[in-house]
Amino acid sequence: MPRINPVEVKSLTALKQMIKNFIENDSTAINVHLPVIITAEGNSIKVYTSIDNTYGRQLIFEANPIIPKAILNRFIPAEQMIINVNTCFVQDKNTDSFIQSISKLYKVSKVEAVDNGIGAQLKVTEGVNTNEAVTINPIVALTPIGTYPELNQIRRKFNLRVDHDGEVALMVCDEGIFERKVQDELKDYFKFALDKEIERRDVILAL
Numbered sequence: 001m002p003r004i005n006p007v008e009v010k011s012l013t014a015l016k017q018m019i020k021n022f023i024e025n026d027s028t029a030i031n032v033h034l035p036v037i038i039t040a041e042g043n044s045i046k047v048y049t050s051i052d053n054t055y056g057r058q059l060i061f062e063a064n065p066i067i068p069k070a071i072l073n074r075f076i077p078a079e080q081m082i083i084n085v086n087t088c089f090v091q092d093k094n095t096d097s098f099i100q101s102i103s104k105l106y107k108v109s110k111v112e113a114v115d116n117g118i119g120a121q122l123k124v125t126e127g128v129n130t131n132e133a134v135t136i137n138p139i140v141a142l143t144p145i146g147t148y149p150e151l152n153q154i155r156r157k158f159n160l161r162v163d164h165d166g167e168v169a170l171m172v173c174d175e176g177i178f179e180r181k182v183q184d185e186l187k188d189y190f191k192f193a194l195d196k197e198i199e200r201r202d203v204i205l206a207l
Contacts, residue, residue, distance in 0.1 A: 004032075004049075008062045012150040012186075015063045016193045019047060022060060023202045036060065039206045040186050042179040043067075043147055065148045072158075075167040078105040090143040090153050098140055098160075105166045136160055140170070146178070151185040154178060183207045 009015050019036060033050040037057070040046070047061040070088035071080070082099050089095050143155045156178055159171040187207045190198070197203040 004058045004060050006059045006062055008064070010064065010066050012063065012148045012189055012193070015045065015047070015061060016190075018061050019194065019203065020197065023197055032058070034202050035204045036202070037204045037206050038190060040183055042182050045186065063148075067147070068145055070144050070146075070170075072170050072172055075161070075163055075169040078102045078166060078168055081168045081170070085142070088145055090145060092143065094140070094142055094155075098142060101136055102168055105162065105168065136162060139173070142170075147182050147185065151182070151189060154181045154185070 007018060009018060019038075022036065023034065033052060035050055037048045037050070038045065039048070043065050045061075045063040046059055048057040048059055051057055068088040071084045076084070081102055085095055085099060138160055140158050140160050141155055142158060143153050145153060146156075147153060156172070157174050159173050161169045161171055163169075187205055190203070190205055190207075194203050198205065
């Protein structure tokens, strides 16, 4: 059987239209069995045909969103972290509070830290804010722009770390949970966007 060249798209809107068109037109023209099967691993979506007469499935569509690449899990200067949060995260009260707290570490050269398990008490001993005490919460909740624009962006928890030079890092502490929440959002989206196709059993959500 001839193989189908899969089409890659960057939005859920485009993927929805491709699936609808395939079901209504292409599947009949090329004699491909329905239903199509939608799978996902995090943001990466793949759409397959049903098993053909060779007992195989064909990949027909792929989707991956265009999202900014946030700097995570490594130490960077406070100024760069502020730019990172401004460009790669949803702007809300949490991001405002986060930026306000780490802006006090801007252009410092030495920081002493004592972590009491609740908040990290930082003492800037050299730099612009000499001898100023700064309290940093070790766990912060921020919302990265991390999935398709058609979905609700997902709030995540990060460990905030500050080294002795005043550089900061957002350490991911919800690995796996984020991917599961993305799949839940995708399932809700497709249940609405492809409701008639799902009802007719032309589409199966394997999410």
